[in-house]
Amino acid sequence: MTSVTMTVNGKSVSGEVEGRTLLVDFLREGQGLTGTHVGCDTSQCGACVVHVDGEPVKACSIFAAEADGAEVTTIEGMANPDGSLGTIQQAFQDHHGLQCGFCTPGMVMSAAALLQENPKPSEAEIRDYLEGNICRCTGYHNIVKAIMAASGQDVSAVAAE
Template sequence: MKVSLTVNGKPMSGEVEGRTLLSTFLRETLSLTGTHIGCDTSQCGACTVHVDGKQVKSCTIFAADVAGAQVTTIEGMANADGTLGRVQQAFQDHHGLQCGFCTPGMVMASAALLAVNPKPTEAEVRHHLEGNICRCTGYHNIVKAVMAASGQDVSMAAE
């Protein structure tokens, strides 16, 4: 079946089987490989994208189920001039990444949080990111990055 949707502001489409996951569609059909597949069981959050403005783990939804939707992937988070977006820049500035595997999902989850809660507390950030696993950073710098992206002082954030 043909699936048509808007991805990162551009109309896109591709042929899929009914069982094709959104994560697979994005990576294999649309060649948007920034969306990572870490577990295929909805445990790690590396595949997080936004569907119609809502945070979704793309390994939990079929591509056919999002036909007609607006999808934003990590590739769509940069500024129009190609520079890093606010959340991406904060992750770089505050060393919120190491190996980078979880980073796209963390950035997408963080952006979703900031869209509904522009000034989250440290505890709210930690709670929101519970569904995203990072095996390298210990999360402290990720939390700092989210707090910085919200415009808050991170000098007193937990180490």
């Protein structure tokens, strides 16, 4: 067992982990942060995307020990300080960018990383960026629309209104 300490959503946390413990398991089982989901076992689906030191990372693809000393942000840390939905979260609600909600945390975390990198992405850039996030419910239409809206773009002309 190894001791790890990291900052999760602004709070310092520590725990004892096995060498094989994945970051996602440390967050879910160790910290009770069950918003980060596990949807596959080959690092394809993206339901477990979190930010580690500001970078989007699939939390099933790194060990908890590798995140020792890191700043980790999960979906639970994405709301505004007063508890209201953050800009991206609000856009997902406003534009029906989620249905069952299972892929949603990873989608929001990926979207946040995209907008940091590219504040006004085109539709094609958004679709390309989401290559590592699978959604089975929405057909992506409203996810793409929500991300465009979150970036301040006018989506009123997007089809299917």
